[in-house]
Amino acid sequence: MRFLSEFRDPSLANAWVRRIEAHLSGLQAPLPIMEFCGGHTHAIFRYGLHQILPSAIEWVHGPGCPVCVLPRAAIDLACTLAQDPAVILASFGDAVRVPGSSGSLLSAKAQGGDVRIVYSPLDALEIARRHPEREVVFLAIGFETTQPATALTILQAEREGIANFSVLCRHVITEAAIRAVLADPDVRLAGVIAPGHVATVLGANAFAFIPKEYRIPTVVSGFEPLDLLQALCLLLGQLAAGRCALDNQYRRSVRPQGNLAAQKAIAQVFEPIGSAEWRGLGRLPASGVRIKERYGRFDAERRFGVTAQTVEEEPLPCSQVLCGKLKPKACPYFGTRCHPEQPLGALMVSSEGACAAWYRYQGE
Amino acid sequence: MCLGVPGKIVAITDPERQLGAVDIGGVRREVNLSCVLEEGERLQDLIGEWVVVHVGVALSRIDQEAALWLDALPE
Numbered sequence: 001m002r003f004l005s006e007f008r009d010p011s012l013a014n015a016w017v018r019r020i021e022a023h024l025s026g027l028q029a030p031l032p033i034m035e036f037c038g039g040h041t042h043a044i045f046r047y048g049l050h051q052i053l054p055s056a057i058e059w060v061h062g063p064g065c066p067v068c069v070l071p072r073a074a075i076d077l078a079c080t081l082a083q084d085p086a087v088i089l090a091s092f093g094d095a096v097r098v099p100g101s102s103g104s105l106l107s108a109k110a111q112g113g114d115v116r117i118v119y120s121p122l123d124a125l126e127i128a129r130r131h132p133e134r135e136v137v138f139l140a141i142g143f144e145t146t147q148p149a150t151a152l153t154i155l156q157a158e159r160e161g162i163a164n165f166s167v168l169c170r171h172v173i174t175e176a177a178i179r180a181v182l183a184d185p186d187v188r189l190a191g192v193i194a195p196g197h198v199a200t201v202l203g204a205n206a207f208a209f210i211p212k213e214y215r216i217p218t219v220v221s222g223f224e225p226l227d228l229l230q231a232l233c234l235l236l237g238q239l240a241a242g243r244c245a246l247d248n249q250y251r252r253s254v255r256p257q258g259n260l261a262a263q264k265a266i267a268q269v270f271e272p273i274g275s276a277e278w279r280g281l282g283r284l285p286a287s288g289v290r291i292k293e294r295y296g297r298f299d300a301e302r303r304f305g306v307t308a309q310t311v312e313e314e315p316l317p318c319s320q321v322l323c324g325k326l327k328p329k330a331c332p333y334f335g336t337r338c339h340p341e342q343p344l345g346a347l348m349v350s351s352e353g354a355c356a357a358w359y360r361y362q363g364e
Numbered sequence: 365m366c367l368g369v370p371g372k373i374v375a376i377t378d379p380e381r382q383l384g385a386v387d388i389g390g391v392r393r394e395v396n397l398s399c400v401l402e403e404g405e406r407l408q409d410l411i412g413e414w415v416v417v418h419v420g421v422a423l424s425r426i427d428q429e430a431a432l433w434l435d436a437l438p439e
Contacts, residue, residue: 002370002372002414003370003414003426003431004369004370004389006431006434007434009434012434012435015435037366038365038366039365039366039367064366065365066365066366067365092365092419094365119393119419119420120419120420120421121419121420122394122396122420122421123420141365142365142366142419143365143366145365145366145368145418145423146365146366146418146419148399148421148423149396149418149419149420149421152396152398152399152421156381195366196368197366197367197368197416197418197423198366200368200416200423200424201423223367223368226434230433230437233437234437237437249437251427251430251433252426252427252428252430252431253368253416253423253424253426253427254424255424259399259400259423259424261398261399261400261401262399262421262423265398265399350365352365
């Protein structure tokens with residue numbers, strides 16, 4: 001398949017590994033490299049990059065999986081809405097198994113709630129068109145990559161005057177989570193691999209603050225094996241040359257300023273909120289968005305007069321894993337009480353969660 | 365979750381809603397094209413373009429020249 005299989009060529013991958021090895025000779029091991037995005041985490045394990053790379057490269061898996069950072073209170077609220085017989089609750093597939101305080105959306109469905117899995121918020125809007133007698137609520141999660149889709153859907157619903165569609169907005173902001181991790185004195189990194197699809201929307205320049213303020217070399221990367229190996233090579237090249245800058249490996253999709261139309265849609269529909277709750281990271285400043293007053297009738301919380309209740313997060317080692325301080329396998333629950341069939345924590349739920357990826361692909 | 369997949373725009377299906385059919389590895393899916401439409405460009409002009417699709421929205425056009433960097437690093 002074009003623009004995919006070319007980037008999975010084993011002989012080219014091996015050539016890149018050799019270049020990486022050559023770069024390493026002048027550098028002091030270990031080199032902890034954080035890939036922020038869960039998509040990168042998944043790719044590293046799926047393609048076995050951690051196995052073919054020299055052991056000096058130490059992957060630190062960051063918190064960039066929106067499913068994994070979704071707080072229990074948000075799931076509880078979605079479950080409450082799903083129990084209303086008038087409501088069809090539409091969600092991305094990854095989110096339905098995330099455990100809330102007393103079950104997941106999947107268990108709400110088992111108890112009779114009308115929970116439907118959609119690929120796109122546009123599909124949720126289509127359900128609303130087909131069922132004018134029902135209320136369709138879309139559970140909107142994700143970073144800036146996903147925000148344009150939700151924003152465009154709300155704008156489309158407004159244009160068509162669709163009165164039975166609303167959004168439970170739990171979108172979050174990438175920069176806030178990166179800052180929270182980098183500000184932690186226990187997290188020491190030689191380099192950062194920045195998320196290529198967030199950068200597709202916001203622009204590569206959105207990550208210039210990492211080398212500038214935190215003095216960590218950073219490379220925006222694509223998601224195929226050759227992308228990640230090239231990105232790693234660029235990072236090591238910076239380290240070898242004593243540079244600390246932002247490079248963009250994923251230029252086939254990422255422009256310096258990003259996608260302006262997508263940014264415009266986000267700015268039109270959403271506004272930043274003071275702080276938002278993250279599973280495993282706690283409350284982070286400037287880390288979430290809500291739907292603007294102007295589009296308030298598409299905001300499920302305003303529409304149904306419901307708000308999330310504060311719930312105590314379980315005292316699991318997840319937050320340590322989420323910040324890269326604890327390897328998944330070092331967690332006492334890993335593979336015993338916590339596994340993909342019955343996840344205790346959200347990192348075991350999504351295939352992009354560090355724990356689920358370790359479990360599936362045998363991290364070490 | 366921020367998964368983006370490459371696909372080729374093969375048809376415009378709903379000009380009013382700016383939707384087109386994108387072939388993603390042999391699977392056709394209706395995708396919102398509004399974010400990859402340049403100013404002054406017609407939707408029809410997008411047919412044949414390769415885009416990165418995320419949850420039903422095309423987020424970027426694939427720069428085919430930059431996609432040739434399989435064996436070399438970008439300058």
